[in-house]
Amino acid sequence: MNDSPPRTFTVRILRQDLPGKQGYWNEFRVEYEPDMNVISALQKIAESPVTTNSQNVAPVVWECNCLEEVCGACTMVINGRVRQACSALIDNLLKDKAECIELRPMTKFPVVRDLMVDRSRLFASLEKIKAWVPVDSYYDMGSGSRQSQEQQQFAYEYSKCMSCGCCLEACPQFLKMELLKQPDETQEQFKIRLREAVDRSFIGAHAIAQVDLFNMNPIGAMNAGERLDALTAEGGIQVCGNAQNCVKVCPKSLPLTTAIARGGRAATIHSLKKIFDW
Numbered sequence: 001m002n003d004s005p006p007r008t009f010t011v012r013i014l015r016q017d018l019p020g021k022q023g024y025w026n027e028f029r030v031e032y033e034p035d036m037n038v039i040s041a042l043q044k045i046a047e048s049p050v051t052t053n054s055q056n057v058a059p060v061v062w063e064c065n066c067l068e069e070v071c072g073a074c075t076m077v078i079n080g081r082v083r084q085a086c087s088a089l090i091d092n093l094l095k096d097k098a099e100c101i102e103l104r105p106m107t108k109f110p111v112v113r114d115l116m117v118d119r120s121r122l123f124a125s126l127e128k129i130k131a132w133v134p135v136d137s138y139y140d141m142g143s144g145s146r147q148s149q150e151q152q153q154f155a156y157e158y159s160k161c162m163s164c165g166c167c168l169e170a171c172p173q174f175l176k177m178e179l180l181k182q183p184d185e186t187q188e189q190f191k192i193r194l195r196e197a198v199d200r201s202f203i204g205a206h207a208i209a210q211v212d213l214f215n216m217n218p219i220g221a222m223n224a225g226e227r228l229d230a231l232t233a234e235g236g237i238q239v240c241g242n243a244q245n246c247v248k249v250c251p252k253s254l255p256l257t258t259a260i261a262r263g264g265r266a267a268t269i270h271s272l273k274k275i276f277d278w
């Protein structure tokens with residue numbers, strides 16, 4: 001068997017020209033270089049976007065930013081697995097599936113164009129559960145409450161979430177929502193419509209983990225009740241079927257099953273307290 005890398009390889013891309021339009025496939029032949037990742041393959045395609053059947057086409061659109069698996073912007077489905085394009089090395093992909101690499105946009109978010117999707121829905125879930133520590137004022141009020149080393153370590157694992165969407169792509173309960181901004185709609189009207197739709201749909205594992213993170217923060221805990229209200233509202237933690245697909249695909253290895261178990265317990269106690277007015 002010949003172990004030397006191929007001189008060229010094929011990249012097969014599921015493309016879409018506009019939001020809501022029908023997708024189609026394009027194949028490109030890319031010259032191999034050592035240490036390439038999917039982003040550098042896409043850059044090579046952008047330099048000369050000619051398909052394998054010699055068609056000149058528009059350059060493929062994708063999103064990226066940090067190039068070190070920190071921002072989550074380049075998340076896409078690569079050879080059937082949702083992950084970041086910047087950390088997907090061509091050498092490894094060619095080992096898995098000889099000479100052809102398949103790229104698709106995530107399916108749970110509306111496609112903006114080609115491999116670029118609109119992740120607003122993911123951020124709207126974070127807004128719903130108030131994934132922040134409120135600030136009283138901007139005066140220097142001295143150091144905040146102390147947290148034990150164990151708590152800090154635990155919280156740190158949750159804080160690694162980069163809002164990439166992998167957990168949502170893999171989740172059977174997080175359903176596809178084709179919500180696009182209409183031409184006659186203002187940004188504000190679209191945000192309201194999106195908010196209403198998100199309020200009804202499942203918040204997702206990333207948001208459940210952030211409820212735990214912010215509720216364990218000594219200042220964030222002041223709004224714990226509101227977060228638990230959101231966690232138990234329509235589309236809350238009760239929708240989770242516990243299939244645990246999310247934890248398997250999280251690139252930052254967030255303890256999502258722990259978050260779901262702790263969230264479930266906190267939600268039950270919160271609901272009982274509300275029923276019995278404790």
Ligand code: SF4
Nearest residue numbers: 171240241243244246
């Ligand atoms: S455990 Fe819950 S959040 Fe995770 S994939 Fe399954 S249904 Fe989705």
Ligand code: SF4
Nearest residue numbers: 161162164165167250
């Ligand atoms: S929990 Fe993991 S998979 Fe989900 S958005 Fe955060 S980093 Fe991505």
Ligand code: FES
Nearest residue numbers: 065067069072086
């Ligand atoms: S470019 Fe930021 S995670 Fe890939």
